[in-house]
Amino acid sequence: MIKFFFLFIFMFSFFLGASDCDFSESFTKGKETMIDLSSLSERNPLNIRVVYGPDSDTVRESIFPFSETFKFVPERAGIIELIIDDMDGEQICSVKRSVYFDGLPLTGILIFLFAGSFLFTGTFLSLKNALKD
Amino acid sequence: MTRTTWKSKFGFLMAAAGSAIGLGNIVFFPANAYRFGAGAFYLPYLIALIFLGIPIIIMELGIGRAFKKGFPSSMKEVAGFKGEMTGWFAILNSSVITMYYITILGWVLGMLIRSFSSLWTQVAVPEFGIEAGTAPIGISHFFSIISSPGTAGLVIIVWIMNIFCILKGTKTIEKIVKILVPSMWIFMIIMIIRGLTLPGGFQGLFLLFTPDMSILTSAEVWKGAFSQIFFTLSLGFGIMTTYASYLPKKSDIVNDGLSVTFMNCTFEMIAGIAIFTLLFAFSISPRASTLGMMFFVMPEGIAQFPGATVTIFGVLFFTLLLSAGLTSSMSLLETVASAIIDKFSISRKKALLIIFVVGLSGSIMFSLPHVIDPELNASGTLGLTLLDFLDHWAFGYGLLLTGFLQTIFIGWVFGADRLRTLLNENSKWTIGVWFNPLIKFLIPGIIALLLGSGIFSEFSGLYGHSSTGSIDNLHIYALVFWIFFAAGGSFLLAKMKGGTND
Numbered sequence: 001m002i003k004f005f006f007l008f009i010f011m012f013s014f015f016l017g018a019s020d021c022d023f024s025e026s027f028t029k030g031k032e033t034m035i036d037l038s039s040l041s042e043r044n045p046l047n048i049r050v051v052y053g054p055d056s057d058t059v060r061e062s063i064f065p066f067s068e069t070f071k072f073v074p075e076r077a078g079i080i081e082l083i084i085d086d087m088d089g090e091q092i093c094s095v096k097r098s099v100y101f102d103g104l105p106l107t108g109i110l111i112f113l114f115a116g117s118f119l120f121t122g123t124f125l126s127l128k129n130a131l132k133d
Numbered sequence: 134m135t136r137t138t139w140k141s142k143f144g145f146l147m148a149a150a151g152s153a154i155g156l157g158n159i160v161f162f163p164a165n166a167y168r169f170g171a172g173a174f175y176l177p178y179l180i181a182l183i184f185l186g187i188p189i190i191i192m193e194l195g196i197g198r199a200f201k202k203g204f205p206s207s208m209k210e211v212a213g214f215k216g217e218m219t220g221w222f223a224i225l226n227s228s229v230i231t232m233y234y235i236t237i238l239g240w241v242l243g244m245l246i247r248s249f250s251s252l253w254t255q256v257a258v259p260e261f262g263i264e265a266g267t268a269p270i271g272i273s274h275f276f277s278i279i280s281s282p283g284t285a286g287l288v289i290i291v292w293i294m295n296i297f298c299i300l301k302g303t304k305t306i307e308k309i310v311k312i313l314v315p316s317m318w319i320f321m322i323i324m325i326i327r328g329l330t331l332p333g334g335f336q337g338l339f340l341l342f343t344p345d346m347s348i349l350t351s352a353e354v355w356k357g358a359f360s361q362i363f364f365t366l367s368l369g370f371g372i373m374t375t376y377a378s379y380l381p382k383k384s385d386i387v388n389d390g391l392s393v394t395f396m397n398c399t400f401e402m403i404a405g406i407a408i409f410t411l412l413f414a415f416s417i418s419p420r421a422s423t424l425g426m427m428f429f430v431m432p433e434g435i436a437q438f439p440g441a442t443v444t445i446f447g448v449l450f451f452t453l454l455l456s457a458g459l460t461s462s463m464s465l466l467e468t469v470a471s472a473i474i475d476k477f478s479i480s481r482k483k484a485l486l487i488i489f490v491v492g493l494s495g496s497i498m499f500s501l502p503h504v505i506d507p508e509l510n511a512s513g514t515l516g517l518t519l520l521d522f523l524d525h526w527a528f529g530y531g532l533l534l535t536g537f538l539q540t541i542f543i544g545w546v547f548g549a550d551r552l553r554t555l556l557n558e559n560s561k562w563t564i565g566v567w568f569n570p571l572i573k574f575l576i577p578g579i580i581a582l583l584l585g586s587g588i589f590s591e592f593s594g595l596y597g598h599s600s601t602g603s604i605d606n607l608h609i610y611a612l613v614f615w616i617f618f619a620a621g622g623s624f625l626l627a628k629m630k631g632g633t634n635d
């Protein structure tokens with residue numbers, strides 16, 4: 001049914017969020033992508049943080065020194081957050097992007113097939129039996 | 134008083150599945166799956182389904198069919214006074230949940246009405262200092278709705294809809310669910326097709342099922358999976374016992390339990406796919422809660438659809454939420470009505486009038502638009518703050534506590550062997566002795582662990598986090614009210630002399 005904890009924390013983070021970084025590159029796991037960050041160089045940028053799986057319990061962070069042309073090779077597919085910090089530790093901007101899988105993820109497809117066949121077969125068999133009466 | 138029965142097996146299955154399939158299936162499951170390593174969440178989830186979900190749902194259905202009474206009266210047959218007290222505790226606890234659940238459905242109705250036009254444009258909410266264009270659309274509209282006195286009107290409409298749905302008991306419930314439940318499946322399939330045809334849509338599907346195995350060693354993911362199964366199947370409310378009490382004696386309860394469970398979890402899986410395709414396509418991480426997912430995250434995603442499809446899918450999404458919510462809330466109300474009718478032998482109309490007056494007052498309290506925190510450090514309005522705190526106790530602890538006591542009484546007082554004999558009476562698939570240790574040891578043990586870890590985290594501050602001064606007091610008042618209302622009330626009701634049916 002339902003659960004609401006931390007509504008206020010969620011709300012607050014929306015309003016405190018830094019502005020969006022202005023770039024539109026798309027990413028694929030393991031493939032290098034050049035990101036042009038030259039427009040931010042006047043704002044004393046210090047580093048670039050890449051957060052894999054933001055807001056999840058599997059969150060992982062990589063930190064890179066700032067460079068105007070950032071060569072980014074995503075380590076994981078999924079949702080990522082790119083954050084640019086300045087010298088004072090404040091966020092200059094942040095943006096969320098999706099990282100594509102490099103091909104078909106075999107384990108993911110196997111789990112999909114297993115869970116799908118378990119649940120759909122269970123539904124089909126039990127409903128068939130129930131409605132037979 | 135003659136007890137009505139379901140006209141058809143299909144009607145019962147749709148009603149029970151409709152009860153289990155609620156708002157949480159559509160939004161809370163995907164949020165949990167994302168939080169706990171996506172595909173890696175499926176392993177503990179399926180284990181929880183087999184070892185906790187299926188046995189409890191079969192047990193709840195079993196006592197309902199055996200005694201053909203509502204939850205407190207059935208539990209009285211199981212374990213006397215203590216059993217009946219547990220039953221009334223479940224009823225009073227779920228009454229609190231029903232009151233705010235219907236308030237939330239009132240907000241969903243508000244969003245549905247707005248989704249026909251204004252929801253997709255920015256709105257200012259001066260009460261919270263939100264100017265047009267400064268907050269995402271979902272947030273601004275949600276706070277505009279909850280801070281409006283007119284929302285009470287929406288709550289009244291949802292209450293009337295609910296009372297109409299259960300007016301003639303199984304007769305009206307069956308008619309409504311036969312339309313709503315299949316419609317929910319159709320709506321969800323349309324959402325999946327839309328999601329998969331978005332750029333990167335299939336990547337969302339891959340993301341949902343590709344595991345991050347490193348998380349499997351974390352206790353949190355297992356706790357999350359077992360809690361998810363407990364809540365998603367509507368266990369601990371007494372709903373399944375009530376619905377099964379309207380079944381004919383010769384029903385195959387084991388198969389019925391499996392049907393409801395599998396339908397619920399299959400729906401949850403397809404909902405997960407639909408939501409994940411959107412999350413990936415629009416790079417949204419589903420942080421926070423069910424409420425956040427429903428009113429902030431999903432509208433944020435849908436708003437990015439091209440052209441007129443925004444309105445179409447917005448309306449579809451909120452209609453889906455309202456339908457799922459209605460089939461759940463009507464089952465909660467029927468459980469309360471059945472308990473009152475059984476205990477006091479009063480007419481259904483009188484019972485519904487009592488429920489309507491008391492319940493509507495509670496729901497109006499949760500929709501109080503008075504802004505107590507314009508900075509949004511807390512939940513903003515008095516109604517939402519009360520809702521948040523009571524949900525913490527009633528939903529977070531009340532249901533688990535009922536589940537724990539129920540399994541203890543059925544396993545140890547009534548006897549696991551007796552229960553198996555009841556369950557196996559007309560079952561095609563019979564339950565073996567392996568069921569006994571599950572009911573007597575494993576399930577109460579797991580629930581005790583979930584409860585214990587929750588209580589432990591209370592010592593780390595409000596919701597396990599450092600809190601904001603005066604809000605603490607309201608949190609404690611909510612706890613005191615909940616203990617007096619649910620625990621004190623259940624003692625009084627169990628002590629009361631009943632009518633001829635009791």
